[in-house]
Amino acid sequence: MDSQIAEAIMKTVAIIGAGGKMGARAAEKLTSAGRWRLLLCESDPRKAAGLDLTPTPEAMRQADHVVMAVPDALIGRIARELVPLMKDGGTLIMLDAAAAYIGELPSREGVTQMIAHPCHPPFFTVQPTPEAQSDYFGGVAQQDIVVALIEGEEEHFEEGIEVCKDMFGPVKRALRVTPEQFALLEPAMAEILVAAACCWMKEALEETVARGVPREAAEAFMAGHAQIALAIAFGAEKAPFSDAAKLAIEWGTRRYINPEWRRAFDREVLTEAIEFMLRPQAS
Template structure:
């Protein structure tokens, strides 16, 4: 990092990096603002696009910074805005930052879709939290930190899409501060991150979770008491997950295996993996997420 782009200094002459959070009053912007504020190595600039957003910042005790000022001063710019807005925000912001600025996105959809503008002298870093795992050792309030809001440990996945190799460590450090405490940090490509989300985590996992809820509702419709149905399904979610993901040395019973084999034919298309994980299908899913076609699902 050049002296010109070294950020600010504070007591003890420790170099701080200036981080501008665009969309700082939104759900994700608020979350990462709170976690980054715990790290004195970062000086934060909170940016919103309109007066309503700035009022939300002031209401929580943060002073908004004008976009032009923040972009001129930032060492790191975090695009904490919905996927459907990344293209517009990035094309407005990226031309105004200094050479060497690290641009961070929090989801692979827009970068994979090609929504970031071409500029050779900035770095693009893509990161996303894995969220706290089902099987964990958390206690107290951290046990209920499902998203990973600074209490429970979670893994992260990150990719350096563009820029010098040393900027991977720079981006990983910012990501660890945003999403910490960190269980593990994994380096992947942007395409691999798109395979993880939306294909694996949303297309498959979220859909199956929705189907499990619909199964519970159907049992209730057929007369099972709601509390009994909920207790039964949540317990029976836990055991199969532990078996399938190797958390316990156990196996399904012969009867359960027979039910699983039959259900594969009843519930799934034979070619579902080829359809879901086809890269063209992933690109179509991302186009819907980013608002290029059909409904916006961000």
């Protein structure tokens, strides 16, 4: 009887795309939290095997929170299908800001919409266990999350944050931004600039190997110098770059970094980038 009462007062979370990697991970984490009733929805028969599925229309009628664990390119289309089916007072949780930034989400009175995304475990942080220390994505290691309210009720947004804390846990902080600021963080900063720079670092390593440097030496040199450069640049190491390194950085920046890189944060440019990300075949 106690378990039946507990289940009756639990809020219900529907996971759209429950058979995918993110959906399965969300279901596992929310189940472990023990304070949410889960409804699993999956349209791909290949991913649905073994899942206890709820038909999507029925899940929308019951769910207090709907987690969109679907590819970024499908968020707009699926949201337009789901929002009219959601119950009044429901909350739609997007895991990416792109669709919201370019206006692909439908608006409906009585439905709260929000975005949540993990920051991932930060560098230069000592985690409590070896398993957590080697966790780069999060889920074992502690991390922060970023959240934004697109529209709707603060009360429902706050409860949605609790869903996201459990889904991405262990979570240290939930940091609130606006939907527009969210897109500046990702894709502008984190993907268009930072991830591209990291891939450029890997290409630089491969070029040194192609020019005859032994791979073992190149990888060791890159690993150590990347770490100390990040530590100095972000203030984890208080010693500065050497005078020669400062000149090399200045010369390399002038010669090889596009001086217009800050335009990645401009609305027109960022909209163009998101359109390409969501519809590459049209570009």
